[in-house]
Amino acid sequence: MSSTTQKRARRKNPAERAAEISEAAREIALEQGLSAITLRNVAARVGVASGLVAHYQPNVDGLVAATFSSIVAAEIHEVSGMLAALPGPSERLAFLLETLMEGGRLDVTAVWVEAWTLGRRNEALATCVRGQMDSWQSVLRGVVEDGIAAGQFETEDPGSLAWQILGMIDGLTAQSLVRWGGVSDRGTHLARAVEGMVGAARGSLQPQASGKSVS
Amino acid sequence: MSSTTQKRARRKNPAERAAEISEAAREIALEQGLSAITLRNVAARVGVASGLVAHYQPNVDGLVAATFSSIVAAEIHEVSGMLAALPGPSERLAFLLETLMEGGRLDVTAVWVEAWTLGRRNEALATCVRGQMDSWQSVLRGVVEDGIAAGQFETEDPGSLAWQILGMIDGLTAQSLVRWGGVSDRGTHLARAVEGMVGAARGSLQPQASGKSVS
DNA sequence: TCCATTGTTGATCGTATGATCAACAATGCT
């Protein structure tokens, strides 16, 4: 009993404790949403008094904003790492569409959607949201520009187009947050639409039904 | 003084009072968001005790859900009324894209986005959200099917396509909630994408730079 | 061993929420 229920938390150095708190906030956000990030909630998960969380994060709005950035930045970093391993712009764009639409990132999508709303009353969060949107747009724009340089894509304004594609992805994934069924060929439709927008060859961005060809 | 500051609210019949409360909730939602719908907040706007609001709306979740439905249903009704006045499917689809992307409905967009998040913890709201999404999809699907019948559009699955277009619109308008600049030709890009998706002629869905041709 | 440093606690304050309900008062019928 004395080992399972700890009366007082083990004393740790600030960096370690701060990391624990950030990680707890991250988990809470992914499981229950950004608005579940609460002094008491985070404290309970770390196994620590609420005051300690407040000590490391003087205001909760900041913690929420930082947590949002942490989650999204990690995703961007991960995805763009995968992008780098692909041979050319067409493959990268196709991979992007397929990956982001796949449905395995609903938790991150929920965080995005909630951040859009919370940003109205949390200025720090709003700034982070804009920053991360810029990051995503930058990644996507890079792919489009590479495609243009390689002669595979054609568009006048890669930046604007990148925003457009991002918006479409956001809307469609947000939709899947509420309604799973209904849309059958989500990926296919989007790929077709984007092909038209970037002037790529028909089918060049379709998610390849690679690997498993059965059922 | 006795006329400006009323000590006790005028006695009204239930239907009238209920309508007042609904209207107040509607205004609050559009101005401050769905989460600002509060017993005391609504009561203050109506000029009434908080208990009275609770009397008419036994639980707040229900009021939030009803308010969402009211706002969105009104918009759908309004827009589909305008659609009926247009000559053909191409004009209707173009009008839809133009109207919904125009930026004059940011308040409604904010309500949508917040509803997606709040629906996670408000089951009644979640049901309403799904219902209104169905309504929108139904309107859009109707336009697409008409277009197919008229030989102007071509697609295998109008229902799925309608979902797709809706998702794109949602994402792009939500984006404009946070970031105004950045995208120049929002409407044009989207129109081009949709043209590709429905197999319509290039330019047939472009927002006509009608009326004012200067500057 | 003593003690200064510093990580940690938990109570406390002010505020806000939804919900409940006995008391009140306006209304209109008899």
Added chain:
DNA sequence: AGCATTGTTGATCATACGATCAACAATGGA
């Protein structure tokens, strides 16, 4: 005028939030 009906009040309860801070205790150097 008297009275039952019913729309309305406002205090109250339980809960949850962010924030603050004096007190506490673990740690490691002197």
